[in-house]
Amino acid sequence: MPMISDPFGGRDVEEWIGSSPDAKIPDRIRDRVFFRAKGICHVSGRKIIVPRDRWELEHVKPLSMGGQHRESNLAPALVEEHKRKTADEACARAKADRIRRKHNGTWPKTKAPIRSRGFGSTRHHEREERQEP
Numbered sequence: 001m002p003m004i005s006d007p008f009g010g011r012d013v014e015e016w017i018g019s020s021p022d023a024k025i026p027d028r029i030r031d032r033v034f035f036r037a038k039g040i041c042h043v044s045g046r047k048i049i050v051p052r053d054r055w056e057l058e059h060v061k062p063l064s065m066g067g068q069h070r071e072s073n074l075a076p077a078l079v080e081e082h083k084r085k086t087a088d089e090a091c092a093r094a095k096a097d098r099i100r101r102k103h104n105g106t107w108p109k110t111k112a113p114i115r116s117r118g119f120g121s122t123r124h125h126e127r128e129e130r131q132e133p
Helices: 027-036 079-104 122-131
Strands: 055-059 074-078
Touching: 027 055, 027 074, 055 079, 074 079
Parallel strands: none
Antiparallel strands: 055 074
């Protein structure tokens, strides 16, 4: 079992590792992560004032990008900042999925053909210009 330093002092403690990606994070782990980060939002770098600011734990390396559901991969983040970061990650993940599917040939082909306006009739105008002089 990996050990992690106890931010409250004393001996090293066992690192909490979630049994599944949906496992609830215990309150004692929330406290340890918050104290270890000195109450600073991981995303914005702003100090979190606990009674007034809403915050939650956030995965530093997202689970969808290979991160693990463990104490060393968690950090406190303000709710609004966390929403923005999650939206950016979802955008990047969707783009990576599109690129991978196009490369593999599993991205659906378009059903509507691309229509162009065609070529202009430039030769017709050239004939008119020649006939004038």
